[in-house]
Amino acid sequence: EDKVVQSPLSLVVHEGDTVTLNCSYEVTNFRSLLWYKQEKKAPTFLFMLTSSGIEKKSGRLSSILDKKELFSILNITATQTGDSAVYLCAGGVNDMRFGAGTRLTVKP
Amino acid sequence: GAGVSQSPSNKVTEKGKDVELRCDPISGHTALYWYRQSLGQGLEFLIYFQGNSAPDKSGLPSDRFSAERTGGSVSTLTIQRTQQEDSAVYLCASSLATGRSRETQYFGPGTRLLVL
Structure with missing residues (x-):
């Protein structure tokens, strides 16, 4: 059975801290891994990763994929309160399998 | 339009x-997806439409759920004889289906369904 597991399920940090969110996947049909940020109802797209070892960066966020270990991480440096959200990862092709998400809370 | 839109935003039934x-x-996105997110759960894939191809219905949880996509654009998800466990946020996403951009899905705001 396909599954995507994220850890930790929740995380509380203070502004300025650096966090690493983890995503492991076992997906039969895999082409890419996606990261989303979900603040209210609709997730917003962060990264799409298709190749191992190539880090993608966007401001304070970065992510990398390891297709051998079936693993991805999302790093957020110098966290801000606006980073508080649920971070979702998903793997697959068309019918992406989503993890349960990591709820990040950044305190002032 | 500028983004994916969904209606209603909330539904109590x-x-x-x-x-x-x-x-x-x-506009222009040929792929359309329906997901649902139950409280505290991850997103659950329901159905996928791609152009004029037969939809991938493998995620529909029961025959009470069905979806249509008319004219390759607007889609309607229908839930018949709703049950309390159907309560969830139903999210729609669309994407281009060309090359590697296929999987970059843009989500709508969702419909929050509450079945009493």
């Missing part, structure tokens, strides 16, 4: 009633 949820994808 009684157990046993039918509901219809609507999704307007981003």
Whole structure:
């Protein structure tokens, strides 16, 4: 059975801290891994990763994929309160399998 | 339009009633997806439309769930004889289906369904 597991399920940090969110996947049909940020109802797209070892960066966020270990991480440096959200990862092709998400809370 | 839109934003219904949820994808996006997110759970894939191809219905949880996509654009998700466990946020997403951009899905705001 396909599954995507994220850890930790929740995380509380203070502004300025650096966090690493983890995503492991076992997906039969895999082409890419996606990261989303979900603040209210609709997730917003962060990264799409298709190749191992190539880090993608966007401001304070970065992510990398390891297709051998079936693993991805999302790093957020110098966290801000606006980073508080649920971070979702998903793997697959068309019918992406989503993890349960990591709820990040950044305190002032 | 500028983004994926969904309606209604909230729906409260009684157990046993039918509901219809609507999704307007981003103009030009040929792929459309329906997901649901139950409280505290991850997103659950329901159905995928790609152009004029037969939809991938492998995620529909029961035969009470069905979806249509008319004219390759607007989609309607119908839940018949709703049950309390159908309560969730139903999210629609669309994407281009060309090369590697296929999987970059843009989500709508969702419809929050509550079945009493």
